[in-house]
Amino acid sequence: MMLSVQHTNMDAKSTSDETLSTSMVSEINDEKENIPLCSYCRKSFANYSNLRHHIQIVHLKESKWDCSKCGKICSSKSNLKVHFRTHIRVKPYTCKYCEYDCMHHSSIKDHLTKNHPDKPHTSIEPGYNYNSQAVPEPDEFNAV
Template identity: 40%
Template sequence: MHTCNTCGKICSSKSVLIIHKRTHTGERPYSCSICDKRFICQSTLNRHNTIHKGEKLFTCTTCSKSFRRKYHLTIHIRTHTGEKPYSCKTSFRKKSYLTDHIRIHTGEKPFTCTTCSKSFRFKRNLTIHIRTHTGEKPFTCTTCSKSFRFKRNLTIHIRTHTGEKPYSCKTCKKKFTQKSSLNSHIHIHTGERLKKPFFWFQDEH
C-alpha cells in the first residue's frame, strides 16, 4: 500500500498514488489537442475526448438512451428501477444530491466568495453570486442580443418574442409568461396576500 504524505489517503499502487498527488499539486500533464483542457491522467483525457467525438458508448438496455459516461448511465438506470441508495429520511439516486441535502441540516456553507466573503451551500449559487461582482451576463438572446445573468431570466425574456404564455389561471384562463405573474394574479380571485418568494434573482436593466 502507498500512502499520500499530504492527506493520508492510502492508494493501491505507486501509479495510483502519483495520480492522486496531482489533486494536491494541481499538476495536469495530459492536454486535450482540441480544446486545450488539461487532466491529471490519461484515462480522464480519454473520457473527455468522447465529448468532441460525440460518442455515447453506454446505452440503457431498458429505453436505449445513450450516455458518454458510465456513471451517468448508472444514475439514469435508477429512474427505471426506483433505486435510491443514498438516504437521509429522504432518499437520493445520486450521492452528490445527498451531500447537498445534508448541508440543509448542518448549515455548512463551504463555498465562499473571495470578493466579499459571503458563503454558500452550493457551488452553483456561488457561481451565480460572483456575477454580481463581475457583471458577467453569459446568457444572450439570439433575437435581440440582450444579455442576462441567469438562464431563467433569458427563458422568460424569449417569451416576449415568441408570445408564449405557459402559465394559465384555472379560474379565468388568463395566461402569463412567468409563474410569479400568475401567482400575483391568483390573489385577485382568492383575496389572499401574496408572500414574497424566498429566492429572487433579478437582472439589472
C-alpha cells in the first residue's frame, strides 16, 4: 500500500521564539485569565508553547506531513503513520488475554488496566502483542 504524502520544510521561515512576534500570538484578557490565542485562526491553547508549535506547523507550514486521504497536517512522518491507521482501519495492538484489538498504544494500556487488572502488563511483560506487519513502514510513504 502506498501512502502519498507531501513534506515541506521551509528553511527560509525559521521560527525561533523571536520570530513569532506578538502579531502572530495574541491573547484574550477577560480580566480573569490570559488565554493563548492564535491570531491566524482564533484557536485557543493551554499554553504558549502549544500555540507556537501550532503556528509553526499549521500556519507557517514548517516541516509538515500532509495526509493524502483527508488533508490532516502532521508534524512528523511517525505521527502521520499513526494517523493513517484510522483510514486503513489497522488495529495492530491485540490483548493477550481476550479478543480486544485497537489502533493506539494508549487504548491497549487503558484496556489492560480496566479489564485485566489481575494480569501482568508491565514493560517486561506487556500483556499485548503488536503486529508491525499490519502498519505501513516508512519506505511505503511517498514523500513529495
